[in-house]
Amino acid sequence: MPAYLRALDALSTSLDRHNAAIIELSPEDSALLRCAIDSSRLYFRTRKGGRGVYTYRAGRPLEDVDSSPPCMADIFRCMGKAARAALCAIARHLRLRSDVFNHLLDDSPLPANEASSSVLVATFSQISLQQGKVATGGGKIAVSCEVEKGLLMLISSDAPGVMVCDNSGRWYQADSCMAPGELLLVTGKALSHATAGLRPASSYRTISDNLMIPTNGGRTSLIFRLMPQGNAILDSTPIAAAGHVIPQSYGPISVSQFMDDLSAEEDVLCNHNDNTYVPADNLNMEPSLRTVLSDSLSGAFLDDAMLVSCGHSFGGLMLRKVIETCKCILCNSEIEGGSLIPNHALRAAALAVKQEDDRRLFHNATLRKRRKEASEHRENGDITPENGLNRGVQYPFTVNEKVVIKGNRRTPDKFVDKEAVITSQCLNGWYLLKIIESGENVRLQYRSLRKISISHDSERRCVPQPVLSSS
Known part of the structure; x- marks a missing residue:
């Protein structure tokens, strides 16, 4: 280190x-x-x-x-x-x-x-x-x-x-x-x-x-x-x-x-011509769309933009500052406190850009989640010839339901083919189970489980159980 x-x-x-x-x-x-x-x-x-x-x-x-x-x-x-x-x-x-x-x-x-x-x-x-x-x-x-x-x-x-x-x-x-x-x-x-x-x-x-x-x-x-x-x-x-x-x-x-x-x-x-000198600051003279639609103090989008008496619009912390000082920070004009008018056009534009950023962020998170799920499917061998992935329901079982642990590469061998009862449901398709035979608790994903068929359950009930008696 x-x-x-x-x-x-x-x-x-x-x-x-x-x-x-x-x-x-x-x-x-x-x-x-x-x-x-x-x-x-x-x-x-x-x-x-x-x-x-x-x-x-x-x-x-x-x-x-x-x-x-x-x-x-x-x-x-x-x-x-x-x-x-x-x-x-x-x-x-x-x-x-x-x-x-x-x-x-x-x-x-x-x-x-x-x-x-x-x-x-x-x-x-x-x-x-x-x-x-x-x-x-x-x-x-x-x-x-x-x-x-x-x-x-x-x-x-x-x-x-x-x-x-x-x-x-x-x-x-x-x-x-x-x-x-x-x-x-x-x-x-x-x-x-x-x-x-x-x-x-x-x-x-x-x-x-x-x-x-x-x-x-x-x-x-x-x-x-x-x-x-x-x-x-x-x-x-x-x-x-x-x-x-x-x-x-x-x-x-x-x-x-x-x-x-x-x-x-x-x-x-x-x-620009190669022989013309362009100062670096001049390249940013035209502000970007997000700069225009954002509060210069907090950086938040102007979804509360208000039009003041001089014609300029403010929102967020800058609007609060203009109201407190009764003076426009852009043109130094006196502002009348009762002359504020909602700038609906600016609010709509700010909301549209904000929603676009939120959609991109959500798309990015969803894409990464799908990649992770696809990787887990490949590790567990859940591949179908139709679409390459088994996109089944992540919560096919209910609490108190009996299941059989079919297992995969991540399942301990001692739990494979054991019957269990689902005690609680966790995130991302995981369940907390209690092994009926040993009483142990184990956390497994839905892909490691299968429902108990009716015939299998009836056969199990028909098996003679040992009777303990004392002489």
């Missing part, structure tokens, strides 16, 4: 100071990563003409194994395990449960016939030299600043080339001291929203320095992006429960809507 706490402290300190961290893998995983880098470089140089990008997603069938770099499935599992461990460490640093973000992730192991939300990207970039100079001009090739959309990103490459902006606004080369088989960790916007900005997203950019490029003239990289499920909800409520102060802008939002908003921001950037 002391070693883990030291590693946790080193990770959190590096993220706080540098917005990035280097993760050291086990010798086995490090060797696998180096092998994957070498094989990916060979794959791109021999089959892709020295340049290319390949995206791998677990659970998605490969049409042609020969057309993909080798070891992708193994590397996906290796880097995915490291990403989940880093996410747990970040949660511990924020005084949260280590599994607080697990509801955002895919089930592990991934259910059959389901593609992963996270992706693994293999890239190879080759620099062509013309007359001793880089073809694109200058000693470095740099792309514009990027920010990861997902939870976090892990990068491994055979040559340095990633610059990160630290918390003081200085750009530095983050992977210059990385050893082969190590991973560079940067955090994303989804994690920033889920932590209410306590773990901000890292800004990074990729550069290619011709003095640091290997002798093969290219740079091979493996990038793992830990992405949340599209039907999950980014909610910073656990952050508030841990005692942290949450800004009003970090309200609950579905992952799909969050990603759509990020794509809209990217479209704004793309529509």
